[in-house]
Amino acid sequence: GAVVSQHPSWVICKSGTSVKIECRSLDFQATTMFWYRQFPKQSLMLMATSNEGSKATYEQGVEKDKFLINHASLTLSTLTVTSAHPEDSSFYICSARDPRRLATYEQYFGPGTRLTVT
């Protein structure tokens, strides 16, 4: 099946610094990727839809200047948390749909990135 990877798997940063998280589709090209945020023992909240070659579409309430998304190629989307604060600590997960299997409607998820801001 399609594989999505994320890097890093976990990161600790100091308050005020920026952190970049990468999401890669390893064996397919993804024109669209999705970024989610998940707090402990809670559900996934969609943050934004990342579109290759164009601006990301952010969900209501998500600060686009704080969570910068760049989908520079068909296999890579990045999420940069700028000027991170402790409340940004969370589990960030990306997903993508395989264009060869759109009829299945299935999304393939990365393993997630645990961000801790101290």
Next chain:
Amino acid sequence: SQQGEEDPQALSIQEGENATMNCSYKTSINNLQWYRQNSGRGLVHLILIRSNEREKHSGRLRVTLDTSKKSSSLLITASRAADTASYFCATDATGANSKLTFGKGITLSVRP
């Protein structure tokens, strides 16, 4: 905003028993999907049911969909300790490369 609401929020059963998890949603959908998440990991797709389907099977999984009640159920038969995980239902409103809206999730514990 969350679309799906699962119940129960937590379920503990003995290995070999069946586990039934329910999900309700609010708006019309193209399809509904169930995902599994092991602690601290990403999600794995389990099964999808389209809005014009009522029941689907995949191995030990059985999913039903009642669009009139806007509800779905996931049944795991003959549970195993390895089935211990969180389970989420997710609705897809249009199917056309659209976003998924997840429920709050159900924590399933299967005791060996």
